Amino acid sequence: THAPMAETSLQGAKLPIRSNFRHTPKILSCFSSDRPKIRMPRILRTRYVKQVGEQINLVLPFIGKPNPVVCWLKDGQPLDTKRANVRNSDRDSILFIRSSQREDSGVYEMTVKVDSFEDKATITLQILPGPPATVKLVDTWGFNAALEWTPPTDNGNTEITGYTIQKADKKTGEWFTVLEHYHRLNATISDLIMGNSYNFRAFAENKVGVSESATVTKEVAHIPKTGIVYTPPEYKEHDFSEAPKFTTTLSDRAATVGYTTKLLCSVRGFPKPKIEWLKNQMVIGDDPKFRQISNQGVCSLEIRKPCSFDGGVYTCRAKNAQGEATVSCKLEVKRMYLPTE
Template structure:
């Protein structure tokens, strides 16, 4: 069975959710209020006041997210950067104060509230009376702007205000349900002549009732009354808990936002057991935000965590699961190998590493750390794989490259060598013919930027220069040069023909200078 429920703002405020749940105890409906367009609870009111006094426009509104408030006189925005106009806000209550008003301040004033969901405005007319019209004999107080009914949320401030005129100036007394108002939370203010306010700094359930302001002077008296209501609402989670996975030794944090009137009390639970504040559990409470911080996590703290908010209207709970992962030092599952490449080429070293938490990776050439640049690209993926790519390599890029993986629980590394060589340039080959009895010399370009000089023919020598003086027919044959090091071996060869008084030599490329011999190359080690 699928049940849908549309909750209008007016129904939500009046407690429609409670009505539905009370009709059927087996049906529970929970929802999250994430957005609400602005709506004025108490709009600004028309005012009439004499010159040189101070006027205070006040309004109360609701909306989520909190609306941005802008004030206008006519169609012009009122600045908040001089001594005449003062903007202020206190929670859901917003104020515009106009100091030492004159008849030119008469007009229509607008308060605009806007958020991402919507926009609303309220307007009021201000009439400023000149002192000439007010001069004359004594007059009994007359209420120009009476008190208006207010509905306030628990814990918020409320201002009850009225404006009167009369001559001489009047005094005021405030009553609640017939009793004189007293107490430190109730502040009686006279903003200006004839402007009386009662400020209740922190509304509670006991503040609800009928308020009366009695104003009097030598010529008489008047009074104005209004009701103050307090909103009652069951706790509701404006933000819920979500599942979390944290590694051993680290810190977990859960935060919820709870609304309700009266203000709810909040308790945290782990696997159904109440959590008390300790060195491991830290409980933080804000205006509507409650946070549970769990430090020095071990596997003992894995499980279900729940938060319960309760007030006299009702109770609500949200829960989630905390997974505590085992710590794991880094290891390389795929290591890279040594590479050999010619100058101008491109080389990549690829790796795969694992660990928990995912390790940070750093690259080194020798003892120096490498960073990305125009010819060096470093990629570190979130799954633990990555690579370093070196473009347009040069011989100075040769060396030992090391990849280090680190987290809180250890480190691992793997290394490989990059050998960069200069490719041989094959010169045009052609027979070399020389008079018998003279030496033959030829030059070749070899790998690793070395220059080899070869002289033919002659006996085997240990250097790269092979020379035969006064060759004869017996010296004819194939000559080879073998080169080897710890990375491998290579060879080159040439054919020597001694015929009469002419010598013909056929050349091949020689890469490294290690040793000469007559006959085909021998690769045996």
């Protein structure tokens, strides 16, 4: 006979439950995600410089699960697919431009996104500047030639820092540099050789470097030979008369009560222009509060220990027989407030 089942177990005790499986399986999550992260190459962390026509191939690795959504922008706008191509894999994104042009310069931004998480990286692409828009031979006299030029239409996405001017004798065709890192838009080239003819060209410079091409003058400067006995030319002597023209304008500024301040500008013209300073359209004259100086085209107005009433619109007026020109700026005089304890 068999004892009842109730007698085979301890009262109040729990017997182990047997199973055909040796271990109870753990329940695993079907989904996992890692925050996206762009691994920016060191060479791209500051700026990326290229010449016009060079191929651009930027590879930006990234991580993230599931595969991140990749987006590219240029200067905050979607990429022009006619200029740039993008190829994405599960671990990197490649920006490819077959032949770079100056309009490709700018700030490129790459974004990788997984769910609500994202990472961004920016690359500044800089292209060397274009040449000056025009270069003109203004005049030739003696052993000198006067040139004028205009800034390039494309600055290569960074500020123009200067110009390089070269000359070439038409007999040899060799170019020689006469000016470097030159900041003005006009110059006089001296020490030209009698009996020779010259072309001139100008390059533009920015922080990246010098433009790969130059703009050449259409006119040729002929330096005539002179005999032992000087024979005056039969044409009229060149008229150097020029109406006043400000080459540096006034800038708005703020000053502090009691602290002397100075306004500066520069002007050219022939005959030498007469300089007048005005405050709120009234001529300042010989007011001892103001000190007016004009030296070699640089005009300055020193305002000694200004008070709040000295604020207003200041004008520099230059006049000669050919005409007149003015520039103005606004001066604001502020009080200094000391902190209270």
